[in-house]
Amino acid sequence: MKKDIILAGVGGQGILSIAAIIGTAAIESGLHLKQAEVHGMSQRGGDVQSHLRISDKPIHSDLIPNGGADLIISVEPMESLRYLPFLSENGWLITNTNAFVNIPNYPDYDELMETISSFRNHISLDADKIAKDIGSPRSMNMVVLGAASSFLDLPYSKLEEGIKIIFGRKGEKIVEANLEAINVGREVAEQNK
Amino acid sequence: MKKLLLLGNEAIGQGALDAGLSGAYGYPGTPSTEIIEYIQRNPEAIEKDVHRTWSANEKTAMESALGMSYAGKRTIITMKHVGLNVAADAYMNSALTGANGGVIVAVADDPSMHSSQNEQDSRFFAKFALLPVLEPSNQQEAYGMPRLAYEISEKYHLPVMLRITTRLAHSRAGVERGKVLKENEMHLPENKDQFMLLPSFARKKYKHLLSIQKDLEIESENSQFNKYTDGSDKSMGIIACGLAYNYLMENYDECNFPILKIGQYPLPKMKIEKIFRDCDEILVLEEGMPMVEEMLKGFLGNPKIHGRLDGTLERDGELNPKNVRKALGLPKLSSKDIPEVVAGRPPALCVGCPHTDSYKALTEALKEYGKGHVFSDIGCYTLGYLPPHNAIDTCVDMGASISMAIGAADSGFFPAIAAIGDSTFGHSGMTGLLDAVTQKSNVLIIILDNDITAMTGMQDSQVNGRIEQICEGIGVEKEHIRVINPLSKHHEENVKVFKEEIAYKGVSVVIPRRPCIHVYSKKKRK
Ligand SMILES: Cc1ncc(C[n+]2csc(CCOP(=O)(O)OP(=O)(O)O)c2C)c(N)n1
Numbered sequence: 001m002k003k004d005i006i007l008a009g010v011g012g013q014g015i016l017s018i019a020a021i022i023g024t025a026a027i028e029s030g031l032h033l034k035q036a037e038v039h040g041m042s043q044r045g046g047d048v049q050s051h052l053r054i055s056d057k058p059i060h061s062d063l064i065p066n067g068g069a070d071l072i073i074s075v076e077p078m079e080s081l082r083y084l085p086f087l088s089e090n091g092w093l094i095t096n097t098n099a100f101v102n103i104p105n106y107p108d109y110d111e112l113m114e115t116i117s118s119f120r121n122h123i124s125l126d127a128d129k130i131a132k133d134i135g136s137p138r139s140m141n142m143v144v145l146g147a148a149s150s151f152l153d154l155p156y157s158k159l160e161e162g163i164k165i166i167f168g169r170k171g172e173k174i175v176e177a178n179l180e181a182i183n184v185g186r187e188v189a190e191q192n193k
Numbered sequence: 194m195k196k197l198l199l200l201g202n203e204a205i206g207q208g209a210l211d212a213g214l215s216g217a218y219g220y221p222g223t224p225s226t227e228i229i230e231y232i233q234r235n236p237e238a239i240e241k242d243v244h245r246t247w248s249a250n251e252k253t254a255m256e257s258a259l260g261m262s263y264a265g266k267r268t269i270i271t272m273k274h275v276g277l278n279v280a281a282d283a284y285m286n287s288a289l290t291g292a293n294g295g296v297i298v299a300v301a302d303d304p305s306m307h308s309s310q311n312e313q314d315s316r317f318f319a320k321f322a323l324l325p326v327l328e329p330s331n332q333q334e335a336y337g338m339p340r341l342a343y344e345i346s347e348k349y350h351l352p353v354m355l356r357i358t359t360r361l362a363h364s365r366a367g368v369e370r371g372k373v374l375k376e377n378e379m380h381l382p383e384n385k386d387q388f389m390l391l392p393s394f395a396r397k398k399y400k401h402l403l404s405i406q407k408d409l410e411i412e413s414e415n416s417q418f419n420k421y422t423d424g425s426d427k428s429m430g431i432i433a434c435g436l437a438y439n440y441l442m443e444n445y446d447e448c449n450f451p452i453l454k455i456g457q458y459p460l461p462k463m464k465i466e467k468i469f470r471d472c473d474e475i476l477v478l479e480e481g482m483p484m485v486e487e488m489l490k491g492f493l494g495n496p497k498i499h500g501r502l503d504g505t506l507e508r509d510g511e512l513n514p515k516n517v518r519k520a521l522g523l524p525k526l527s528s529k530d531i532p533e534v535v536a537g538r539p540p541a542l543c544v545g546c547p548h549t550d551s552y553k554a555l556t557e558a559l560k561e562y563g564k565g566h567v568f569s570d571i572g573c574y575t576l577g578y579l580p581p582h583n584a585i586d587t588c589v590d591m592g593a594s595i596s597m598a599i600g601a602a603d604s605g606f607f608p609a610i611a612a613i614g615d616s617t618f619g620h621s622g623m624t625g626l627l628d629a630v631t632q633k634s635n636v637l638i639i640i641l642d643n644d645i646t647a648m649t650g651m652q653d654s655q656v657n658g659r660i661e662q663i664c665e666g667i668g669v670e671k672e673h674i675r676v677i678n679p680l681s682k683h684h685e686e687n688v689k690v691f692k693e694e695i696a697y698k699g700v701s702v703v704i705p706r707r708p709c710i711h712v713y714s715k716k717k718r719k
């Protein structure tokens with residue numbers, strides 16, 4: 001088993017929580033893991049990505065080779081495309097469709113969506129809206145994780161366990177909200193597949 | 194035992210703690226910051242009361258650590274590569290005093306300059322100082338190396354550098370812990386003059402340092418971290434330093450070339466000679482600058498050696514699986530291009546950032562003088578160079594804003610303005626301010642006080658709550674130390690204050706004071 005995943009977004013959008021939950025789930029499943037993340041300057045509203053590698057064999061590189069990623073999971077539509085050189089031939093692109101506009105030259109939204117839709121293997125969902133609808137707007141990242149959950153080759157229960165471990169110290173309510181968010185994300189993705 | 198999921202930096206922190214650490218010193222700097230942050234929140238470190246506070250700068254950190262070593266205890270100093278420039282006086286001289294309790298100088302280099310002004314390679318500094326280096330290739334080695342570093346440090350009475358680079362510093366993997374060692378008992382140096390560098394002593398110590406280089410080389414020769422793996426195909430031999438080894442192995446299921454993996458310096462001469470003799474060509478893979486390659490090639494060059502110097506690899510920037518693959522001569526992997534629709538997204542000041550309002554007022558106050566008057570420094574506020582702010586003009590090294598403004602004012606340039614963050618002011622702005630006061634320079638110094646060291650992720654700022662007293666103590670006249678509140682509703686008054694202090698002929702200080710918008714959430718989490 002081997003899964004190479006690129007997580008993408010804008011600094012502050014919560015991709016490191018997604019990474020931490022998948023990572024915890026992988027470790028709890030007895031797998032090897034390497035996860036390279038971005039700290040520092042880019043976290044101030046710049047583009048950020050994380051390379052997450054899971055395998056049942058030891059992993060060498062902390063970075064995923066070009067054309068090697070099985071999945072791109074993005075919490076922002078334009079950012080989902082920035083890492084396409086990493087995606088493998090049959091890889092999947094899973095992205096939030098809600099644009100985070102903090103630059104003057106943000107591209108035309110329709111053109112962006114057309115580019116995303118041109119990929120056979122893609123799932124897109126408005127995770128911000130879904131999170132708002134269930135009353136926890138800050139769980140947008142978990143909705144996206146939910147949409148990606150069936151591609152991870154990890155038992156769903158391990159992801160739930162990951163959420164409990166990572167959000168545990170923030171209290172029961174937050175854990176529940178995130179569990180609901182991941183579940184709704186999963187259901188929406190199932191319907192759109 | 195269950196594995197811990199740790200960043201490379203955290204693994205170093207845990208490794209040092211488990212190897213009997215008594216005190217950690219450092220100044221924040223990406224990509225090194227998480228070593229001390231990990232030690233600061235580690236329950237065992239808290240229980241043992243391991244010293245774990247930030248220092249004013251890298252030099253004071255290094256010197257404090259030497260003091261702890263003098264007292265016989267094990268210590269670690271952490272910094273980013275450019276921090277070693279600041280600590281260089283202490284570091285170079287510590288090669289002569291050496292260590293009593295074990296000393297680790299943990300330096301994180303930032304090739305590709307993800308968050309830095311340059312990509313200097315700290316191994317050159319260690320070579321210059323004639324001090325040993327350990328360079329881990331993965332998180333488990335990062336955990337294990339502090340133990341060996343302390344052994345070498347106490348055996349040879351020398352500080353040992355632990356050199357990492359961004360990707361390992363900020364990548365997580367499972368790490369298995371080893372036995373936890375006890376802290377050293379306090380004991381002063383056996384040799385009373387060990388830390389005395391009067392010339393007559395220093396000369397002897399330098400000779401001694403030169404004389405033990407051979408022993409350090411033998412340590413490297415026998416090190417588990419310098420591993421020679423033979424291969425059947427001798428057409429090429431590969432020397433892979435630190436992290437580069439991973440990118441090499443990523444490209445092969447099984448590599449038939451002989452490989453020399455380097456994790457400890459000075460270089461193991463016999464092992465290098467062997468691979469050099471056995472193989473037709475040599476490829477050197479190293480993260481950072483081509484140090485090993487240059488040593489092997491020599492001044493007159495050797496066509497057999499390949500790497501960054503002959504274009505086999507790019508001369509600058511980080512290694513990755515892709516460029517190493519190319520250097521190995523393997524076929525390119527197919528991959529898509531980035532679609533044209535994707536625009537760049539550079540970092541920017543947060544919406545609501547206090548620096549934004551400070552810059553708005555300053556820019557307006559400067560309107561009549563035209564552009565090019567604001568010498569600035571390093572921190573979040575450096576992003577004020579970018580549109581829409583376009584508020585500052587320089588960023589060189591920490592503290593340079595004040596000293597450059599002085600020099601420009603000396604040339605008759607007016608107005609000469611420095612914009613510096615509170616933490617940067619504590620790091621190395623105060624001495625510049627002393628120069629300004631002594632020389633009665635005609636400068637305006639703006640100390641952007643957002644309550645915290647924001648750029649590196651919210652560490653305490655050493656001058657917090659004391660900036661006015663410090664300025665007054667250094668000799669700035671009280672009437673020309675002005676505090677303003679950078680909020681848009683105070684814009685007009687703030688512009689007025691800036692204008693008045695620009696007009697004043699002498700040293701004036703304006704302190705825009707409002708916490709970074711992330712301060713409260715961060716403090717709550719602590
Ligand atoms: C010698 C050196 N040490 C450390 C750094 C890393 N560094 C860059 S900015 C910064 C802190 C800036 O804090 P402050 O001046 O308070 O500005 P803020 O980011 O809070 O606006 C640090 C530690 C560096 N660039 N150079």
Ligand code: SF4
Pocket residue numbers: 044541542543545546547548573643647648709710711
């Ligand atoms: S982190 Fe704080 S200081 Fe830095 S840009 Fe954001 S608000 Fe400003």
